[in-house]
Amino acid sequence: NAGVTQTPKFQVLKTGQSMTLQCAQDMNHEYMSWYRQDPGMGLRLIHYSVGAGITDQGEVPNGYNVSRSTTEDFPLRLLSAAPSQTSVYFCASSYSLASGTSTDTQYFGPGTRLTVL
Amino acid sequence: GDSVTQMEGPVTLSEEAFLTINCTYTATGYPSLFWYVQYPGEGLQLLLKATKADDKGSNKGFEATYRKETTSFHLEKGSVQVSDSAVYFCALSEDKLIFGTGTRLQVFP
Numbered sequence: 001n002a003g004v005t006q007t008p009k010f011q012v013l014k015t016g017q018s019m020t021l022q023c024a025q026d027m028n029h030e031y032m033s034w035y036r037q038d039p040g041m042g043l044r045l046i047h048y049s050v051g052a053g054i055t056d057q058g059e060v061p062n063g064y065n066v067s068r069s070t071t072e073d074f075p076l077r078l079l080s081a082a083p084s085q086t087s088v089y090f091c092a093s094s095y096s097l098a099s100g101t102s103t104d105t106q107y108f109g110p111g112t113r114l115t116v117l
Numbered sequence: 118g119d120s121v122t123q124m125e126g127p128v129t130l131s132e133e134a135f136l137t138i139n140c141t142y143t144a145t146g147y148p149s150l151f152w153y154v155q156y157p158g159e160g161l162q163l164l165l166k167a168t169k170a171d172d173k174g175s176n177k178g179f180e181a182t183y184r185k186e187t188t189s190f191h192l193e194k195g196s197v198q199v200s201d202s203a204v205y206f207c208a209l210s211e212d213k214l215i216f217g218t219g220t221r222l223q224v225f226p
Binding site: 040042058092104105106 | 151160161162163210217
């Protein structure tokens with residue numbers, strides 16, 4: 001299994017440009033999510049999905065769109081990049097979110113480092 | 118809402134020293150608790166977890182006990198190594214995974 005994969009690894013954008021960060025998993029996980037990591041702030045949830053066709057907002061959703069057309073893929077779209085979106089982005093997946101079970105462990109991709117000039 | 122508070126770093130130790138990184142949480146229900154580790158330039162990896170009160174999670178010499186009475190999940194290791202240098206995140210999971218801000222550990226020979 002490849003686990004959770006993310007592309008690209010690094011990206012530089014100019015303000016106003018759009019792009020899509022790709023995320024895929026081959027573990028047949030229902031739950032997928034996107035986080036951004038900023039210094040001193042830990043990881044903050046952007047959007048998440050509990051299954052194909054279902055998405056919801058997290059803590060910091062503004063400026064980002066997601067879709068989940070298949071179980072495997074969960075792309076994150078920046079419609080008009082801003083310098084405040086300079087960050088490291090992580091995708092994660094798990095079987096479920098049922099707390100207190102063995103299936104709620106999330107597996108993370110290697111991250112995408114995005115710089116917006 | 119749910120939240121996780123962990124001690125600020127960096128924590129600087131000599132090799133073979135004892136490590137404690139404090140973590141406390143606020144939750145309305147009965148979350149699972151996690152410690153994730155992030156090595157330089159990499160994504161997060163699960164270090165250990167506990168799913169109910171009084172459970173002890175352990176891995177690679179690290180351990181943490183789910184203490185409901187003190188709402189804590191402190192990470193400990195008896196003898197750290199240089200290779201343990203990383204950022205450690207405490208997290209809880211109810212309907213979403215919520216992270217603390219992370220604690221950087223630096224271990225010197």
